[in-house]
Amino acid sequence: MTYCVAMKLDSGMVFASDSRTNAGIDNISKFGKMRVFTRVGQRVIVTLSAGNLSITQSALNLLEQRARTNPDALGIWNAISLYDIAGLLGEAMREVKNRDGEFLRQNNIDASASFIVGGQIAGETQRLFQVYSEGNFIEASLETPYFQIGEIKYGKPIIDRILTPATDLTEATQCTLVSFDSTMRSNVSVGLPIDLLVYRNDSLSVDIQQRIEDGDPYFSQLATRWSEGLRGVFVNLPKPDWLTPKI
């Protein structure tokens, strides 16, 4: 399983992905799910992927290889819009599924896969897209300034409570890590390390890129403080008057 989240805020963007891949619970390995395509001053493009690893890896490899072998065609390094990049990623995924999908289905292997892709290309504002398994895609809006893929539900409530487009990048990063903590507590197949990338709006460079490994002191402290804080809030919640006299 996988958990990835990306946020588009007034001040910039936060991207994060876990690194656990499993083909059955007895075959768990670590694979980064974040890819970064960057030329300082020109473009920062970040992809996060979930689902069948062979499908998402192949789709990204096709994109990279074609941009190298046929640099004049529309590709990741010359597209003038992130909208086009999202479309290219969807098409590449469809192509890989056309090639491999039938063989996977024959063995009941799930071929579904999805991407989050976002960042900024010079001449455009920062943008964020989610590419579905069918290759179609949507863009984040002011009302929904974030996307999640993979094991999304455990970590969603905290984001819904905290995040607005005005949230600053520090709080958004903290919110992201708390969301990962909640997810990892409830689903053992999502695990450290977490790849984290923070992008300041209009910087056109990767501002922070951090890998949070097992035993990371900041992440441990954050998780402990959050857990203790929640318990503190919980024990001070009001008690229902219809309950206390009888129980």
Place this chain on the structure above:
Amino acid sequence: MTYCVAMKLDSGMVFASDSRTNAGIDNISKFGKMRVFTRVGQRVIVTLSAGNLSITQSALNLLEQRARTNPDALGIWNAISLYDIAGLLGEAMREVKNRDGEFLRQNNIDASASFIVGGQIAGETQRLFQVYSEGNFIEASLETPYFQIGEIKYGKPIIDRILTPATDLTEATQCTLVSFDSTMRSNVSVGLPIDLLVYRNDSLSVDIQQRIEDGDPYFSQLATRWSEGLRGVFVNLPKPDWLTPKI
């Protein structure tokens, strides 16, 4: 969608279910999903149901009707063990699915359904079971003292953080309601009213039964205090030193 949760603690049990049923997002109605079979001093049996409403209702109706028309056969009013009740419920569900399942499948209607059933029968300890859509079932243990069915993920992290078998019934009730609040915030198809039942171990009677309606002052206060409390904890979380100098 539905959300139901039940907890088995040293001091008793807590059962809760929402009341929203939808057959498509344009056809939402309220149906209680909790049924209580009780004879004071003899038995308290509580069922919570999720999934296809026609399947779960029919299965319960079969159980009730057979206990009435054939009171000597093994049934809800004479079984000496909750284990047998869980088995009866699973069998009744299989029977209804045999009758209706093929017709539902013809129109791609999901026939899956599940139950939580728990309580106490005189002569036994309190017990809690989850009956799967296939009719097989499992019993709650010390390690996992609770079951959820329906839209389970949004409300799971808070239970995992708070609940142990030693949690008292007041805290377990608060935890249940916070879990519902988290679920309802993230999934509009889970909604008030909430049916809540609290059972004290060995009382062999329903100790608290409460319906929490829209605008319930206690539930509103709990949700507000929880939300404000979380924000309070959040804003006091430590900031990562690799982030603050740059962002």
